[in-house]
Amino acid sequence: MKLQIVGCSHHQSSLEVREQLAFSPDQARLALGRLRELYPRSEVVLLSTCNRMELYTASDDPQLCPSHREVVNFLAEFHGLDPVGIFEDLFEHSGEDAVRHLFTVAASLDSMVVGEGQILSQVKQAYDLAKSGNTAGPLTHAVFQAAIRVAKSVARDTAIQQKRVSIPSVAVADFASGVFDSYHDKNVLVVGAGEMAEETLTYLVAEGARHIHVVNRSFDRAEKLAEQFSARAAPWTELSSLLERADIIVSTTGATAPVITLESFQAIERQRAQRNLVLFDLAVPRDVESAVGDCLGVYLYTIDDLQQTCEANRRAREKEWPKAEKIIEDETTRFMVDLNHRATGPTIRRLRSQADDIKNEELTRLLNKLADLDDRSQNEIRRSFDRLVNKMLHPPLETLRDAAKEGPPHGLLEALRDLFKIH
Amino acid sequence: MCDMMVTMIDRIQVFCFVASYGVALLLEGGRVFTRFKPPPAATLVFSIAGFLAQTLFLVAEARRSALHGLPISDWRDWCLLTAWILAAVYIAASWSRPKAALGLFLLPLVLAIIAVGNAFKGVAGPFPREEAPFRWEIVHGLSLSLGTVVVTLGFAAGVMYLIQSYRLKHHLSTAAGVPLPSLEWLQRINEGSFIYSSLLLLGGLVSGVVLNGIRHANQTDAVPWTDPVVWTSGVLFLWLLAAVVFNFVYQPARIGRKVAYLTVASFLFLSLELSIVLLAPSQHATRRSKTQNDWPDMRGSSAVAEVCLTAPPQRFKRAPREVYLDASPSQEATRP
Numbered sequence: 001m002k003l004q005i006v007g008c009s010h011h012q013s014s015l016e017v018r019e020q021l022a023f024s025p026d027q028a029r030l031a032l033g034r035l036r037e038l039y040p041r042s043e044v045v046l047l048s049t050c051n052r053m054e055l056y057t058a059s060d061d062p063q064l065c066p067s068h069r070e071v072v073n074f075l076a077e078f079h080g081l082d083p084v085g086i087f088e089d090l091f092e093h094s095g096e097d098a099v100r101h102l103f104t105v106a107a108s109l110d111s112m113v114v115g116e117g118q119i120l121s122q123v124k125q126a127y128d129l130a131k132s133g134n135t136a137g138p139l140t141h142a143v144f145q146a147a148i149r150v151a152k153s154v155a156r157d158t159a160i161q162q163k164r165v166s167i168p169s170v171a172v173a174d175f176a177s178g179v180f181d182s183y184h185d186k187n188v189l190v191v192g193a194g195e196m197a198e199e200t201l202t203y204l205v206a207e208g209a210r211h212i213h214v215v216n217r218s219f220d221r222a223e224k225l226a227e228q229f230s231a232r233a234a235p236w237t238e239l240s241s242l243l244e245r246a247d248i249i250v251s252t253t254g255a256t257a258p259v260i261t262l263e264s265f266q267a268i269e270r271q272r273a274q275r276n277l278v279l280f281d282l283a284v285p286r287d288v289e290s291a292v293g294d295c296l297g298v299y300l301y302t303i304d305d306l307q308q309t310c311e312a313n314r315r316a317r318e319k320e321w322p323k324a325e326k327i328i329e330d331e332t333t334r335f336m337v338d339l340n341h342r343a344t345g346p347t348i349r350r351l352r353s354q355a356d357d358i359k360n361e362e363l364t365r366l367l368n369k370l371a372d373l374d375d376r377s378q379n380e381i382r383r384s385f386d387r388l389v390n391k392m393l394h395p396p397l398e399t400l401r402d403a404a405k406e407g408p409p410h411g412l413l414e415a416l417r418d419l420f421k422i423h
Numbered sequence: 424m425c426d427m428m429v430t431m432i433d434r435i436q437v438f439c440f441v442a443s444y445g446v447a448l449l450l451e452g453g454r455v456f457t458r459f460k461p462p463p464a465a466t467l468v469f470s471i472a473g474f475l476a477q478t479l480f481l482v483a484e485a486r487r488s489a490l491h492g493l494p495i496s497d498w499r500d501w502c503l504l505t506a507w508i509l510a511a512v513y514i515a516a517s518w519s520r521p522k523a524a525l526g527l528f529l530l531p532l533v534l535a536i537i538a539v540g541n542a543f544k545g546v547a548g549p550f551p552r553e554e555a556p557f558r559w560e561i562v563h564g565l566s567l568s569l570g571t572v573v574v575t576l577g578f579a580a581g582v583m584y585l586i587q588s589y590r591l592k593h594h595l596s597t598a599a600g601v602p603l604p605s606l607e608w609l610q611r612i613n614e615g616s617f618i619y620s621s622l623l624l625l626g627g628l629v630s631g632v633v634l635n636g637i638r639h640a641n642q643t644d645a646v647p648w649t650d651p652v653v654w655t656s657g658v659l660f661l662w663l664l665a666a667v668v669f670n671f672v673y674q675p676a677r678i679g680r681k682v683a684y685l686t687v688a689s690f691l692f693l694s695l696e697l698s699i700v701l702l703a704p705s706q707h708a709t710r711r712s713k714t715q716n717d718w719p720d721m722r723g724s725s726a727v728a729e730v731c732l733t734a735p736p737q738r739f740k741r742a743p744r745e746v747y748l749d750a751s752p753s754q755e756a757t758r759p
Binding site: 162163164170173174175177178179180181182276293296299301305308309312313316 | 587590591592594596597598599603604605606607608680
């Protein structure tokens with residue numbers, strides 16, 4: 001029985017390498033199909049995200065599973081790369097290490113942002129894709145289902161996923177949600193069309209924000225960003241009137257001087273009637289004069305404020321790390337014991353079958369010789385033979401079971417096969 | 424079977440539900456301030472247990488009162504009923520917002536009202552039951568009871584608003600420390616508490632005036648208009664009315680910390696009024712003598728089944744001197 005992972009992640013591979021080895025959903029489907037043709041007796045699951053690409057292969061018979069080199073060659077050929085060039089960028093895990101790695105990945109402990117919940121859904125998608133392509137089998141079913149279970153257990157029993165650690169998620173979950181109960185009726189104003197604005201908008205839209213305006217000095221860029229979120233782009237000249245109506249402002253311009261000054265805010269403060277306003281100034285240098293934060297009903301957060309919360313949350317997550325690791329370690333051990341026990345199954349079945357064949361053969365011969373025996377006596381003899389076989393097989397099978405708890409009992413299995421001539 | 428249940432219910436003491444609420448409060452505190460994090464459901468379970476015990480206690484009290492001709496109508500019963508309504512509101516609110524530590528703010532208020540109720544033990548209300556139309560007493564007592572609950576809720580929401588607002592203003596993450604509802608939600612509760620408490624107190628005042636009017640007309644013991652409880656209730660109502668009008672006319676007062684301050688101030692007014700009831704000489708609160716507990720057995724009379732919410736029955740049309748244990752000369756002078 002063999003379970004192997006060959007892949008790369010943000011830990012040891014550059015973004016460039018990861019981009020070269022990444023699979024789109026269509027490519028992943030195609031790759032699984034090809035691997036199925038090349039290794040028909042092997043199970044395959046392909047996990048490809050922004051930060052990792054991992055190819056899981058498994059088989060009851062290790063000889064039928066592609067080797068590390070064969071997987072590397074396949075990946076290189078699929079992406080039109082030099083196998084030697086990518087070999088060093090790809091890691092390989094097998095057996096217990098592979099199981100532990102998958103559990104760690106699914107539980108988001110191996111993610112760039114530890115504790116982010118997206119990876120679990122990506123693991124599920126990869127597994128579903130393998131199932132739909134008939135490339136998953138008993139071993140991958142068992143390990144992926146266990147990984148999903150472990151990830152849920154880590155999320156439930158530790159606080160590792162409860163604290164946000166990215167600036168946009170902290171802005172929305174830790175601060176905006178403290179002010180507003182819902183976002184569907186709030187006016188969101190995005191000043192600037194930078195990457196940070198886009199990320200923050202992703203979270204706000206996910207929370208239900210609908211009325212979004214994007215203002216940028218370059219109207220084209222504003223329109224482009226607005227289009228992504230079904231928002232409305234507005235010319236720079238409307239900034240003041242939009243400020244007046246806004247409940248949440250995300251400012252991320254590259255301006256060298258403040259865009260929202262105390263003076264400009266005071267000009268519209270009366271019309272706002274001290275309504276609550278959450279202002280995220282994510283620009284460096286700052287877009288909003290700090291004095292605006294002193295106005296009534298204004299909650300102003302700069303990138304430094306959010307960064308501090310991110311750090312505090314990250315530290316809180318780190319405290320939960322040992323607890324999460326223990327869950328993964330315990331589950332890995334449990335899974336391996338089950339797996340090793342399963343690995344002994346075919347040998348045990350063949351041993352039992354062989355013993356039954358001998359028993360039946362001898363029993364038939366004996367009963368033929370003692371043809372005048374009544375039914376009761378015949379049954380007694382059958383039961384006696386059954387007990388004899390069971391008692392003979394019990395000690396070696398018990399030893400095999402115990403050995404499976406310590407690791408794959410290859411030696412014992414080999415010995416059993418040799419001793420009893422099981423083929 | 425039925426007798427057994429009655430005996431069981433009769434054994435429920437104030438301690439039972441106070442202990443349940445106390446444990447719920449400790450669990451809520453543990454959830455927020457310690458590393459041992461009991462699930463919010465545990466707090467809810469103890470709160471519901473306390474609420475059920477209190478419900479059964481009130482039922483038993485009503486039954487006992489009816490048997491002895493004493494309705495559940497003295498100040499202690501009134502406080503227990505108010506605490507019971509507040510506990511029900513707390514349970515409903517925590518059911519809808521399990522993550523927020525509402526118990527940390529509402530359970531102490533429930534316990535405080537029960538404690539005040541205990542301090543009021545044996546203090547009777549102002550209206551003899553035989554002399555006033557029963558329905559007006561219900562309106563009077565229930566309006567004031569609900570008004571008190573709403574003002575108390577507004578106070579809790581106001582305090583939570585001020586804490587949450589302070590944290591947000593000082594860039595402290597809401598994910599750390601005491602989990603509180605959003606400012607928007609708290610503001611809605613504050614606004615609502617103003618409007619509804621004003622309406623309820625208005626109902627309480629008007630029904631009180633009607634009751635007193637009836638007593639004047641019947642030439643029986645009426646509560647004097649100079650009674651401290653009467654005029655402080657009037658002041659509290661005027662305060663709430665002024666706040667509602669102010670909120671209506673000046674939009675910024677409806678939002679932000681101003682409304683939170685106003686709800687906190689309203690609660691302070693209410694506390695002042697309850698203190699006056701407890702401490703100042705008032706015909707709204709008269710201490711019963713021991714002899715007053717020996718009510719004639721009224722079982723079988725039509726009055727037995729009635730449960731009055733505010734007005735305790737008084738045995739005498741004119742209260743004799745000896746029934747007031749702590750009556751001062753000035754207090755006596757105000758009585759007819």
